Amino acid sequence: ELAELAAEQFQHGALAGKRVCITAGPTREPLDPVRYISNHSSGKMGYALAEAAADAGASVRLISGPVNLPAPARVEVTSVETAEEMLAASLDGIDQCDLFIAAAAVADYRPVSVAEHKIKKGSEEIMELRLVKNPDIVATVAGLQEHRPYTVGFAAETRDVVGYARSKLARKQLDLIVANDVSNPEIGFNSDDNAVTLVSADDEISLPQTSKRQLARQLIEQIAQQYHQSTQ
Amino acid sequence: ELAELAAEQFQHGALAGKRVCITAGPTREPLDPVRYISNHSSGKMGYALAEAAADAGASVRLISGPVNLPAPARVEVTSVETAEEMLAASLDGIDQCDLFIAAAAVADYRPVSVAEHKIKKGSEEIMELRLVKNPDIVATVAGLQEHRPYTVGFAAETRDVVGYARSKLARKQLDLIVANDVSNPEIGFNSDDNAVTLVSADDEISLPQTSKRQLARQLIEQIAQQYHQSTQ
Numbered sequence: 097e098l099a100e101l102a103a104e105q106f107q108h109g110a111l112a113g114k115r116v117c118i119t120a121g122p123t124r125e126p127l128d129p130v131r132y133i134s135n136h137s138s139g140k141m142g143y144a145l146a147e148a149a150a151d152a153g154a155s156v157r158l159i160s161g162p163v164n165l166p167a168p169a170r171v172e173v174t175s176v177e178t179a180e181e182m183l184a185a186s187l188d189g190i191d192q193c194d195l196f197i198a199a200a201a202v203a204d205y206r207p208v209s210v211a212e213h214k215i216k217k218g219s220e221e222i223m224e225l226r227l228v229k230n231p232d233i234v235a236t237v238a239g240l241q242e243h244r245p246y247t248v249g250f251a252a253e254t255r256d257v258v259g260y261a262r263s264k265l266a267r268k269q270l271d272l273i274v275a276n277d278v279s280n281p282e283i284g285f286n287s288d289d290n291a292v293t294l295v296s297a298d299d300e301i302s303l304p305q306t307s308k309r310q311l312a313r314q315l316i317e318q319i320a321q322q323y324h325q326s327t328q
Numbered sequence: 329e330l331a332e333l334a335a336e337q338f339q340h341g342a343l344a345g346k347r348v349c350i351t352a353g354p355t356r357e358p359l360d361p362v363r364y365i366s367n368h369s370s371g372k373m374g375y376a377l378a379e380a381a382a383d384a385g386a387s388v389r390l391i392s393g394p395v396n397l398p399a400p401a402r403v404e405v406t407s408v409e410t411a412e413e414m415l416a417a418s419l420d421g422i423d424q425c426d427l428f429i430a431a432a433a434v435a436d437y438r439p440v441s442v443a444e445h446k447i448k449k450g451s452e453e454i455m456e457l458r459l460v461k462n463p464d465i466v467a468t469v470a471g472l473q474e475h476r477p478y479t480v481g482f483a484a485e486t487r488d489v490v491g492y493a494r495s496k497l498a499r500k501q502l503d504l505i506v507a508n509d510v511s512n513p514e515i516g517f518n519s520d521d522n523a524v525t526l527v528s529a530d531d532e533i534s535l536p537q538t539s540k541r542q543l544a545r546q547l548i549e550q551i552a553q554q555y556h557q558s559t560q
Binding site: 129130131134208222223229279 | 359361362366367369435453454456457459
């Protein structure tokens with residue numbers, strides 16, 4: 097009931113009438129029917145952002161890799177496995193999206209070929225695995241010539257966090273980047289807490305360590321503000 | 329209370345006074361602080377076996393890769409990530425184990441080197457990943473010259489299931505193999521159900537599709553029988 101009350105309060109909220117598309121979780125890139133390459137993303141940050149955006153009055157679509165999280169209330173969830181599936185799902189209906197928030201930890205590379213049957217362990221001590229670069233989902237969306245949504249990326253780094261984030265912002269033509277330091281075990285991928293720096297072309301705002309849920313509310317507030325400034 | 333009653337009934341159960349060591353779940357082989365290679369094992373089969381063995385009166389140690397399952401009651405759980413950690417944990421105290429059941433889906437290969445910092449995506453379209461073979465945990469245990477426990481392996485296959493299982497049994501000098509067909513989506517890795525064939529040097533017993541919990545009880549009963557025959 098409290099949640100519904102909060103939701104009602106946000107009918108005139110910061111993102112009322114806006115459509116927000118959010119990617120979350122890891123992707124899994126299969127080597128064969130049983131093995132895959134993935135990463136430690138839990139999806140908690142993306143799911144919390146989806147909930148916060150819905151509470152801020154937005155119509156929310158969540159495009160999610162494999163995670164162990166319940167679907168947030170009032171959010172439309174599309175489940176995907178691989179980066180290619182996530183890209184296709186992201187572009188499907190992108191012309192309806194006002195904001196695109198890429199919180200997923202997309203695998204940079206996938207195996208060149210996927211074996212139809214389980215690869216038998218051979219006698220070789222060393223095996224070479226050929227990987228090919230995955231499509232860059234957030235850069236593809238940010239580079240759209242028509243119907244380009246306001247585009248927010250994430251940067252999970254282990255060093256020089258703001259430096260890497262700002263170069264990523266420019267290179268991928270993003271509007272904003274949410275940067276965090278995953279080398280700190282108290283925050284980040286599998287933790288319930290996070291601390292981030294919101295980086296734009298000419299500004300940076302630090303949001304100190306708090307729960308991902310609380311941080312998501314602060315982030316949605318900041319993102320909405322910057323979005324509205326950009327459309328004025 | 330029912331569980332406790334059942335447990336008491338099994339004080340004189342098929343494995344009373346025996347020590348059973350069980351591996352379960354996948355292993356994760358890191359590429360860098362955020363990425364890893366893994367597989368679709370949920371750990372459900374190994375956890376169900378641990379529970380069934382405890383119910384059959386055994387003292388149970390469960391050596392578990394990363395899973396989303398609660399620790400079974402009356403079972404000592406050791407958590408590990410990589411195959412090398414799982415091997416070390418398995419050999420630690422192996423002289424106390426009467427039976428060793430290798431239900432884990434151990435990664436066959438791991439990256440040759442683990443990057444200390446997150447690998448930055450380069451401009452290369454293709455990346456070669458060098459992998460080195462992991463230690464074979466169940467074969468190492470089965471090959472022990474002293475204090476060798478009765479050793480049961482698993483074979484997850486997508487074709488010619490019994491054929492591959494029997495050649496694995498001989499090659500790794502196992503006492504028994506539990507073989508299952510992971511190409512059937514109704515059973516296997518992420519499913520709650522399973523169906524297996526128990527393969528020994530001169531016999532095979534098919535256990536038809538049922539819940540992993542029910543199947544685990546049948547398996548522990550069969551394994552205990554064969555174990556007692558082998559020690560007569």
